[in-house]
Amino acid sequence: MVGIIDCNNFYASCERAFNPALKDVPVIIYSNNDGAVIARSEEAKALGIGMAVPMYEIKRLMKIHNIQGFSSNYTLYGDMSKRIKAIIRQFFHEVEDYSIDESFVSCKGLKYRDQFSYIKDARDKISRWSGVPVSIGVAETKTLAKLANRIAKKQFRETGVYILDTEDKRIDALKNTEITDLWGVARRLGAKLNAKGIATAYDLSMVAPEWAKTNFSVVLQRTIYELNGVQCIPLELVQPDKQNIASQKSFGKFQTEFEPMAEALANYTARVAEKLRRQNFVAGGIRVWLGTNNFSKTDAQYFPEISTVCDVPTDYTPSLIKSAIEALHVIYKKGYLYKRVGIMLIDLRHNSDGTQNLFRADTRQREIAIIKRVDRLNHLNGRDTVRSAQQGFQADWRMKQDNLSPKYTTRLTDIIHIK
Structure with missing residues (x-):
């Protein structure tokens, strides 16, 4: 037998777990830039709010029914997901992490005990210990x-x-x-x-x-x-290696100049480079793209994309940022209202890959030593304490998040104080 454990209204439930005042209150979660609905509590669904509904269409409804809306807090949701999956593994030994809020589990061996009672007990404890109903x-x-x-x-x-x-x-x-x-x-x-x-x-x-x-x-x-009860899709207990790592976000306001977009791209590149190192990979290439507002019926449209090969496979943030900015130079054109920029690291390999370049000095060991120190400083003192100058400091391009809840589980200053 196979089971699937699914968190109920996961994003909304994460917000409720740290804010009891939201119990039985309609809750919705906004997409990037607070533009549309991407998650709803049962109460919000009952009011007829659909997925991907633009926010301007439900502003009046939100006031009438006291609907509480939150900007997407992916840091909180990701950390809560890790905690829930750790609890699941206390009850089931064979687990496939299917998505951020779903896990397949093997129920092999449960036939030798009261299966329903065991699963019901597991469900109740996962819900109670995490604060998120499943x-x-x-x-x-x-x-x-x-x-x-x-x-x-x-x-x-x-x-x-x-x-x-x-x-x-x-x-x-x-x-x-x-x-x-x-x-x-x-x-x-x-x-x-x-x-x-x-x-x-x-x-x-x-x-x-x-x-x-x-x-x-x-x-x-x-x-x-x-x-018909014939198993054709087995549990993937060992997750396959990722083929790419990507990051794309919409700008808080339309951008026309190169420098703000290059700054945004540098920050996105730094984020995917961190993920790359955590997974012990190096990237053999990158893909960069730009996009205008495809929903606009009046603005000129432009959706360029470019792929490039790294001199050598690398996880070194400065090298990846340099390659990304060079790629952006190639596809950027004046005269457009840009809505987003994105990067994808491709041709991922294990960091033990020793591919070299005949026309480039071998600086791998020096880069490893530098980036380890940078990662440690940022881990101890906060993200981007040490950063590339290209990442800037003003971040006027950042996406709109006017209703962001605290990062209750990952930021010391946001931890709930009990008085």
């Missing part, structure tokens, strides 16, 4: 477990657990699940399946797997097998 769905396959989790959230929210452990339960769950509510079936694919007379998960489960492979894809074929 739901657990259990079934024979990952696809069925996702379906069971959906039932746990919709129909057994107080209990928070649902196990598809009989054939009758499986059939009933499939018949009551629309095709577009199924894991791995997007809206466009759902429309194509509807055109073929396949409206529910049960309808899909009755389709011949070979027909699905011939007319759609091997992915849909696997889904059909999984719906």
